[in-house]
Amino acid sequence: MPSLPSPLAAASPRPGVSPKCCALSSRRLKIFQGTPEGGPVIVPHQEHLPPDVGAAKLWLSRRQPDLWRERQQVDVTATVAHRIAQMSPEQRAADAIELVERARRRIAEYRQTIEHQGEPEPAPESALEPESEE
Numbered sequence: 001m002p003s004l005p006s007p008l009a010a011a012s013p014r015p016g017v018s019p020k021c022c023a024l025s026s027r028r029l030k031i032f033q034g035t036p037e038g039g040p041v042i043v044p045h046q047e048h049l050p051p052d053v054g055a056a057k058l059w060l061s062r063r064q065p066d067l068w069r070e071r072q073q074v075d076v077t078a079t080v081a082h083r084i085a086q087m088s089p090e091q092r093a094a095d096a097i098e099l100v101e102r103a104r105r106r107i108a109e110y111r112q113t114i115e116h117q118g119e120p121e122p123a124p125e126s127a128l129e130p131e132s133e134e
Contacts, residue, residue: 021056024049 025048034041060068084092 023051
């Protein structure tokens with residue numbers, strides 16, 4: 001069965017280059033401690049190494065940056081500067097007047113709150129004060 005072309009193969013500058021980002025298989029020998037009479041047991045096996053995802057991402061982003069760069073989308077429609085820039089001069093003037101009115105109302109609320117707090121309560125007499133002797 002033919003293998004499908006992968007982005008890694010397309011990005012590879014030389015065919016046959018197998019970077020860390022590609023899965024690898026290699027033939028290895030595994031040596032087990034055998035019996036005293038027979039000696040060690042040597043078993044050939046196929047070792048499979050999985051691909052490194054971080055290495056694949058780096059490999060692709062370096063070789064095809066237009067296709068594999070990380071995109072960061074910044075939403076500028078919610079900023080105050082953007083909202084003001086979209087207004088007409090009449091809308092800006094109306095918004096400024098409305099802002100001044102809100103500020104005046106807020107200041108008036110704070111003044112009213114401060115004025116109605118009243119006199120501070122006297123501190124309770126402590127038991128440590130000396131009593132007068134009559």
